[in-house]
Amino acid sequence: MTVHALIPRNSLAWLLTAQIVVLLPQLPRLPIWVAALWLGCALWRVQIQRMRWRYPGTLFKAAAIGLTVLGVFTSQGTLIGLDAAVLLLLLLFMLKLLEMRNPRDAMVVIYLGFFIVATAFLFDQSILLALYQCFSLLVLVAALVGLHQTPGRNDPARAFKTGAVLLVQAIPLMLVLFLLFPRIGPLWSVNAPGQSAATGLAESMAPADIANLARSGELAFRASFTDDIPPHSELYWRALTLSRFDGRRWSHSSLASGGSPGDWTPQGEALEYQVMTRATQQPWVFSLRGATTEDDALVLTRDFMLQSKRPISQTTTYTAISYPDSVLQAEELDPLQWRLYTGLPEDVDPRSRAWAAELRRQYPDDGDLLQALLRHFNREPFHYTLRPPTLGQHSNDEFLFDSQRGFCAHFAGAMTFVLRAAGIPARVVAGYQGGELNPRGNYVLVHQFDAHAWVEAWLPGQGWVSVDPTFQVAPERIERGLQAAMQGEGSFLEDSLMASARYRNINWVNALRLGWDDLNYQWQLRVLGFESERQMAFFQRWLGTTDWQRVGVILLLAAAAVMIPLALWTLRPGRQHRDSRQRAWQRLDRRLARLHLRALRGEGPRVWQARLAIALPAQREVLAAFFDEYVQQMYGLGAARPNRQQQAKLNRHLALLLRQLPRKRPASASVLLE
Structure with a gap:
């Protein structure tokens, strides 16, 4: 059946x-x-x-x-x-x-x-x-x-209009609840297993990895400063240290970051800034040298990096204060740290080891040896490129003495290897360097192509000292960014034709790009970032209190102030039962009131029509056309709410009738009234 x-x-x-x-x-x-x-x-x-x-x-x-x-x-x-x-x-x-x-x-x-x-x-x-x-x-x-809607009242346009009106009516209450309702952790803070990390730094690094990041136009994070933004060349965004080398790759060690940091002395001018980072599914965050924070979700690691207690699974905003001139761990390294930062695998890069031994004989002082290495990168014909040749088993030897062509990871990795071979504790620092100023929001945009690696060496009495061999080879990379450094080679975002950052030189495209990014930044900061701390600050600023009982009373009063006028307007007398036919009837009635011919109480349409036909014989035909259509729509078989075509037809008859009505009461009407 x-x-x-x-x-x-x-x-x-x-x-x-x-x-x-x-x-x-x-x-x-x-x-x-x-x-x-x-x-x-x-x-x-x-x-x-x-x-x-x-x-x-x-x-x-x-x-x-x-x-x-x-x-x-x-x-x-x-x-x-x-x-x-x-x-x-x-x-x-x-x-x-x-x-x-x-x-x-x-x-x-x-x-x-x-x-x-x-x-x-x-x-x-x-x-x-x-x-x-x-x-x-x-x-x-x-x-x-x-x-x-019934089949006779099926009107998609009316359904859309009604739905739009209902949503618009809900907006005031939505704003009240958004601002005043207690903030709880959003549902999307749950770490979804299927979420993949955004393109970014990993726990290990080979030179090709950083070069691949440099070919990506993806956004890594944004940073805004309380005071003036430091120069491009001073923005070294630290993420993690790489202390283990297996002959090909540098990788992060939990021994380097585990535990509390050693002694350090804040020096120089403090920089206060706020960072908004995307989900990376990794615990590391980005900060300048000598960073501190009051954010309970972050900790300062033993290698002086800010790190989240949990992997970053959603867009996260945090505030930090950095002292770029700080002295980090001037005291002696413990034996475990010494072995970690001087350890090298056996039987790799013999020429680099021999050169390190020669440098040690020439420069007994660690600081002098460090400066000699930097001078070597500056004076020798090294070339900064995103298209380096493939290196073999002894990668540092081939880079330092044969190809001399590479990217920041080549320079940082080779220098760290030589320093360790010379007996100086050293490590690679992976992060980002520089950033693009967005003047619309006065913040810095840091992209994946800003990924960078540099060197930290430990010197007696000075602690961990940051040096960048890339600056000795390609200073324009540090001072003006990757695009300026790759201008001659033409390799900037060559594999990312759709990356908007590739077209920064086109003014109108760049203006649209920065405007759209600022809109997204404000959305993340002011809407998605409106969590409990910001809400409390809002309460204190605009309500003068953070007491939840008082806020609850204000919430109820605000909701009532929004809903009561809306309810009174929605339920006002006569609104619920007026449709296009009633509006047409009332419009005609008001117009005929000037001629003293308006409908009597309880008078039906045909009776009114007959009376009007006597009073207005010249308009008899248009009167008949209007009232016939009105009666058909109002009392016809299966009559329901009229659709658009029926409304338009009735309104056309009404408009024609109104145009033909006399301005003054005709004599026939006077007789009828008498």
Whole structure:
């Protein structure tokens, strides 16, 4: 037996449209079979609507649930976790199409759609997604309105208009709740297992790794300073130290960062700044030399790096104060640190070892040897390039004495190797150097192509001293950035044709790029970053209190101040039952009042028409046209709220009638009144 669908055709169209809109931002991170499943469910639902196919039976639904769970497990490798939970919810949202039998089931689908909209923010909180999800909410609300339209009143434009009005009415209350409701950790602070780290620094470094980062135009982080922004050449953003060398790669050691930092003496001018970093799924953050912070989520490591207590799984903002001229660990290194920072693998780079021994004989003082190495990089024909030749087993030997062509990682790694071979503790520091000033927001943009590596050497009485061999070879890289250094070679972002930073020399493109970035920065800072600390500062500044009881009273009063006027306006007398026909009747009535011919209390349209035909015989035809259309729409078979075409037709008849009415009361009207 064929089961007839009880959901109107127009309501089903709304539901399918709403599902497409809601699922669209989720699709890029979902397996392709999910889209195929939705197409299958939609096709089956349409066939049910056409009475071609039956509703699925109990056995089929049980099998569908089992296959859904299996599909989630196969795709995610687990049934536990945020990715798996969201995928399961999406699949059930699709399968619900096959189970809908009445408007109540359709409403469940729409309500699930609101949850699906929220889950998209677990993976992305960009301003573009927020704008798109506003449109998704509009479609869902319009679908809810459309679900309650009868076939005779099916008007998509009216449903959209009603949905838009409802959303606009909700904006004042949304703003009140955003500003005053207690802030809790956002849902998207949950670390989603499926989230991948943004392109960036890793715990180990080979020269090619930094060179690959230099070919990326992705944003790494933004930094704003309380006072003037330091010069480009002084912005060395430290991320982590690399202290282990296996003959090819430098890597981070937990022995270097574990434990509390040694003694250090803040010196020079303090720099206070705020950093906004993207999700990296790594614990390290970015700071200038000699950094301190009062942020409870950050710690200062033994190698004087700021580090998060947890991996950065969302866009994070923190404040730090740095003293770039600080003396770091002037006291003697302990034996473990000495072995860590002077250790080298055996049987690699013999020529570099021999040269280090020769330098040690020439320069017994560690500081003199360090300066001699820097002079060597400055005077010898070294060349800074993003296209270095491939190096063999003894990479430092081949770089220092044969090719002499490389990137910052080549220079930093080779110099650290020679210093260690000469008995001087040294380590590679990986991070970023420089940044691009955005004058619109007065902050610094640091991109992946600003990735850099330099050297820290420990000198008796001076502690860890930062030196940069790259500056000796290509000072323009440090003073003006990578683009200036690569101008002659033409390798700046050569593999990233769509990177907007590639076209910084085109003024209008650069203005659009910086304007859009500033908009995103303010969105992250003032909207997504409006957490408990900022909210408390807002309370203190604008409300004069941070007491939650008082804030709660203010919240209730503000909500009432918003909702009561809105309710009074929405429920004002006569508004709920006026439609286009009533408005046309009342407009004609007001106009005829000037001629003392307005409708009498309880007078029907045909009686009024007959009276007007006697008083206004010259307008008898236009009167008949208007009243015939009015009566047909108001009392005709299946009369309901008129659609746009009917409204337009009635308004045309009314306009023609109003144009032909006399300005003064005719004599016939006077006789009628007498």
